[in-house]
Amino acid sequence: MSWDCLPMSQLFGLMDSFSIIEASALIAGKAPDDVQPEYDINGNPYGEPYILTNASEDQKTVYTMALNGITRAIESGTLKALIQTTATTQLYKTDVDSEWKAKYFLSPSETRINRDDLVRWLDSRSCYPSFFFNNSNEPLYLVQQNNPQYSPKLCAIVHAWEVTKEAEETNQLNGLSVKQFASIWLEQNAYKYGVEGVTNFDDMASIINWNTKGGRISDKPSVKSKEPSLPIGDRNKDVTQDNRHHTIIDSLVIEKNDLKTNPYRFSSNMEDSDLPF
Known part of the structure; x- marks a missing residue:
């Protein structure tokens, strides 16, 4: 063999x-x-x-x-x-050492x-x-040499997307939005791909911007309660917590006389056969 x-x-x-x-x-x-x-x-x-x-x-x-x-x-x-x-x-030493x-x-x-x-x-x-x-494994639209269909802006945008994606995943956007980071990178590097005559790189960056809401994407969404957490107590009294007064919500207060009678409450008049177990 x-x-x-x-x-x-x-x-x-x-x-x-x-x-x-x-x-x-x-x-x-x-x-x-x-x-x-x-x-x-x-x-x-x-x-x-x-x-x-x-x-x-x-x-x-x-x-x-x-x-x-x-x-x-x-x-x-x-x-x-x-x-x-x-x-x-x-x-070794320098002049200041x-x-x-x-x-x-x-x-x-x-x-x-x-x-x-x-x-x-x-x-x-x-x-x-x-x-x-080695260009042998590169998509044709990224190959510059001897490629009559090569598009400089397309190639620059693809590489800008790759760099910006890596920057976001490694927390290196430095407080910039995806679009801002990509725009700055394109302004500094687009010439390497043969891009000429571009003065507004925001237009190119907007093509690859996946975060259209702006700002950095939060890793975990925050959950906010619709209603503040309030204590349940005597409706006639103000409850002070951390030096703040809260109004008691009536719908949260359950009066003693609102409770249903316990059907399993023991009574001396009940026969053994009346027990639920």
Whole structure:
């Protein structure tokens, strides 16, 4: 029995997270296995594996730039990652520091980045490497390259809907309505999709606005009582509660003489056969 192996082009698509090295190699169009350790004069490997082998000069340049860019983005907090450091530290200080401080180095082979976070970061930099932005599974109306029917506004609106939906689900609308958030995002990002000549992004945002009532959608509806909760007591007296006077509602007051006679009340005149049990 035999079966076809997974094509190399799809193999790394199984990965949900990447090390800095793996991501940089894939951005350069190379497999992570092409990254090899440096060797000292005695032929022994040392340090982190930084060298991209079997690659053109352009690919090596892209790899190095991607490696540095991703590392600095993680250090500055603009790209989320599960950070691990090397055992090496470096002393540093700024112009306003009086004392030297120790700084650990990120481990490019152990620090890991979630795929979705990496894709969003690349998109924010208007960088679209083929591995992470493969159009083969994209709906045709979202494909820009070599697509004569591509619609810039439609593509921008679809992506605005996706971003706004995620912002609402993660409570990151920052007090804005769905329409306001989408409008601001479109104004800042629509140009990436080829949208030109738009001055009022509210019109585009209104197309994707699912919260037409305005404001943020409450997670749980509040239940309000139609009538205030009032105590039942002597109708001739005012009842004070928390220094407030309440009027007793007549319909809530039951007089003793309004009660029905208890049919099971014991009477000395009743025979055993008259008992209901």
